[in-house]
Amino acid sequence: MRQRLAGHSVPFLPPGMVSGFEFQEKHMFGDRQFAEGRMFAFPSHYLKGDGFMDAEITLRVDGEEHRLTVDTRTTILDALRESIGNTSPKKGCDHGQCGACTVLLDGRRVNSCLTLAVAHDGAEVTTSEGLSENGELHPMHRSFMEHDAFQCGYCTPGQIVSAVGMLDEVEAGWTSHATEDGENVSLSDEEIRERMSGNLCRCAAYANMLPAIKEVSDR
Amino acid sequence: MKPYRYERAEDISGAISALADEPEGAFLGGGTNIVDLMKLGVSTPDVLVDVRRLMSDDIEETEDGGVRIGAAVPNSDLAADPTIRTRYPALSEALLSGASGQLRNMATTGGNFLQRTRCVYFQDTTTPCNKREPGSGCSALDGYNKNHAILGSSEHCVATHPSDMAVAMAALDAFVVTHGPNGERRIPIEELHRLPGDEPERDTILEHGELITAVELPPMGFSSNSKYRKVRERASYAFALVSVAAAMDVEDGVVRDVRVALGGVAHKPWRATKVEEALRGEPVSEENFRAAAEIELSEAEPLSENAYKVPLARNVMVRTLSDLSGEGR
Ligand SMILES: Cc1cc2nc3c(=O)[nH]c(=O)nc-3n(C[C@H](O)[C@H](O)[C@H](O)COP(=O)(O)OP(=O)(O)OC[C@H]3O[C@@H](n4cnc5c(N)ncnc54)[C@H](O)[C@@H]3O)c2cc1C
Ligand code: SF4
Ligand code: FES
Ligand code: FES
Numbered sequence: 001m002r003q004r005l006a007g008h009s010v011p012f013l014p015p016g017m018v019s020g021f022e023f024q025e026k027h028m029f030g031d032r033q034f035a036e037g038r039m040f041a042f043p044s045h046y047l048k049g050d051g052f053m054d055a056e057i058t059l060r061v062d063g064e065e066h067r068l069t070v071d072t073r074t075t076i077l078d079a080l081r082e083s084i085g086n087t088s089p090k091k092g093c094d095h096g097q098c099g100a101c102t103v104l105l106d107g108r109r110v111n112s113c114l115t116l117a118v119a120h121d122g123a124e125v126t127t128s129e130g131l132s133e134n135g136e137l138h139p140m141h142r143s144f145m146e147h148d149a150f151q152c153g154y155c156t157p158g159q160i161v162s163a164v165g166m167l168d169e170v171e172a173g174w175t176s177h178a179t180e181d182g183e184n185v186s187l188s189d190e191e192i193r194e195r196m197s198g199n200l201c202r203c204a205a206y207a208n209m210l211p212a213i214k215e216v217s218d219r
Numbered sequence: 220m221k222p223y224r225y226e227r228a229e230d231i232s233g234a235i236s237a238l239a240d241e242p243e244g245a246f247l248g249g250g251t252n253i254v255d256l257m258k259l260g261v262s263t264p265d266v267l268v269d270v271r272r273l274m275s276d277d278i279e280e281t282e283d284g285g286v287r288i289g290a291a292v293p294n295s296d297l298a299a300d301p302t303i304r305t306r307y308p309a310l311s312e313a314l315l316s317g318a319s320g321q322l323r324n325m326a327t328t329g330g331n332f333l334q335r336t337r338c339v340y341f342q343d344t345t346t347p348c349n350k351r352e353p354g355s356g357c358s359a360l361d362g363y364n365k366n367h368a369i370l371g372s373s374e375h376c377v378a379t380h381p382s383d384m385a386v387a388m389a390a391l392d393a394f395v396v397t398h399g400p401n402g403e404r405r406i407p408i409e410e411l412h413r414l415p416g417d418e419p420e421r422d423t424i425l426e427h428g429e430l431i432t433a434v435e436l437p438p439m440g441f442s443s444n445s446k447y448r449k450v451r452e453r454a455s456y457a458f459a460l461v462s463v464a465a466a467m468d469v470e471d472g473v474v475r476d477v478r479v480a481l482g483g484v485a486h487k488p489w490r491a492t493k494v495e496e497a498l499r500g501e502p503v504s505e506e507n508f509r510a511a512a513e514i515e516l517s518e519a520e521p522l523s524e525n526a527y528k529v530p531l532a533r534n535v536m537v538r539t540l541s542d543l544s545g546e547g548r
Pocket of ligand 2: 338339341349350358359367376377419
């Protein structure tokens with residue numbers, strides 16, 4: 001039957017934060033939404049952390065296991081950045097629209113901002129940082145650098161993880177909206193643009209990302 | 220975001236009973252829509268019952284020659300499935316035209332059907348919206364309604380249903396299988412979603428706590444000759460302005476049978492039955508396709524900003540039907 005997640009610990013607090021409303025305010029709404037007056041009144045027991053909205057989970061991040069107590073509302077993105085201190089995935093829109101938060105979740109690329117940590121207890125998460133092995137940059141990292149495939153770099157970790165996940169999808173024979181021949185997928189420029197459309201770049205460094213990704217796929 | 224309890228049901232009956240005494244509870248699939256709406260304060264469940272791991276994520280051929288899709292199958296796997304690609308290409312194309320690679324990896328088949336409208340007022344809790352807050356009024360009626368409905372709307376709501384997948388499913392005569400407090404049922408996709416009427420807060424006929432567990436595609440010989448065409452404001456990663464899913468059985472230049480459904484035009488995937496009736500038994504020709512499309516659209520009631528959708532829907536239908544009949548090649 002149903003299982004209620006245990007845990008009577010204090011809600012997880014990111015470093016430097018205080019409990020209660022200030023926490024709600026900064027972390028659950030974000031400044032913009034808060035400024036627009038989108039606020040809810042919570043029954044007081046919610047704020048005191050009497051436990052039923054916390055969960056204990058384990059995430060394996062970039063090869064290392066982390067046991068965490070998270071508020072049930074915490075996304076994998078916030079767990080990575082605020083709890084674990086891995087700031088490689090970025091928060092762009094927080095609504096699945098920009099791809100800056102892309103990570104591999106059990107090997108597949110996803111938007112970590114729409115993925116609840118509590119729903120992925122035990123999952124394996126790979127960020128751009130974790131693509132490096134033994135201190136060696138991943139070929140996709142190097143190719144982005146060689147092709148000058150970024151300007152400010154904010155979207156870059158998401159772009160790189162997305163590109164790596166995308167190449168696995170091609171390898172598995174997945175077609176895309178741009179696939180002309182339904183059976184044989186060859187990675188044309190059109191294909192790369194379509195398959196990478198979930199990653200936006202405010203600096204519009206697309207022109208150099210395309211050859212950077214192409215070069216890795218051709219290897 | 221409002222605090223909530225998270226529960227993981229272990230089986231279908233557990234999931235149903237978990238919501239039985241929780242009028243403000245909701246199921247969690249991939250979370251790509253409901254988490255977004257919870258961040259916006261549009262969805263405010265007290266409890267989320269995670270159903271992703273308890274439902275099937277298999278795609279299997281059925282004894283009668285159809286296909287059964289578990290409700291937990293991710294959108295990307297469904298699109299990539301070889302059987303779907305060859306026997307129901309419109310479905311694969313619809314899925315691949317929606318969202319992004321990352322989102323399709325998380326989104327589930329069940330959740331895709333039940334995603335909420337992208338009407339901007341629905342997503343903005345500072346504006347009146349009958350769907351979000353019954354009785355508060357419809358801001359889109361005299362507001363920004365470029366993306367809204369031209370068919371079957373009411374004075375209470377003019378929103379469209381955003382799913383691409385559901386449009387293809389409607390054209391392919393699919394059924395959803397549900398399990399709920401009142402047992403199991405099989406619902407044709409055409410009947411799953413509602414027109415808004417005076418209850419726009421209800422998107423579908425599903426009852427509270429009714430779980431979609433699977434989708435069944437019937438055997439339909441000519442579904443291998445099917446197609447999905449989507450028109451949007453940019454080449455990728457945008458919702459449909461208008462889309463069409465169609466399947467056609469042509470022999471000796473005559474339409475033996477045809478299925479057509481439209482997206483982006485109504486509160487539900489719009490099955491264009493008038494087009495189908497007008498074309499059955501008729502010779503294949505662009506004029507016939509155009510005439511049939513015009514019959515369907517003669518009832519269109521465009522709003523202040525979306526009259527463009529009427530000729531667009533007509534042209535997209537004509538083009539898609541022409542392609543399927545071989546006329547357009
Ligand atoms: C930036 C962006 C762009 C997008 N573009 C497109 C697009 O172009 N075309 C398109 O079609 N879609 C698009 N989407 C929407 C996306 O397809 C949906 O968010 C997704 O399909 C929802 O599936 P899910 O499993 O994540 O659902 P969830 O978010 O988990 O759930 C959605 C709803 O269904 C309910 N639910 C979930 N599973 C079940 C079940 N088995 N039984 C009963 N109820 C259930 C939930 O309670 C919730 O109300 C886009 C989304 C984003 C964020
Ligand atoms: S169209 Fe429907 S969803 Fe949009 S504001 Fe009106 S009532 Fe709300
Ligand atoms: S931060 Fe996740 S998609 Fe923008
Ligand atoms: S490099 Fe600046 S956002 Fe992409």
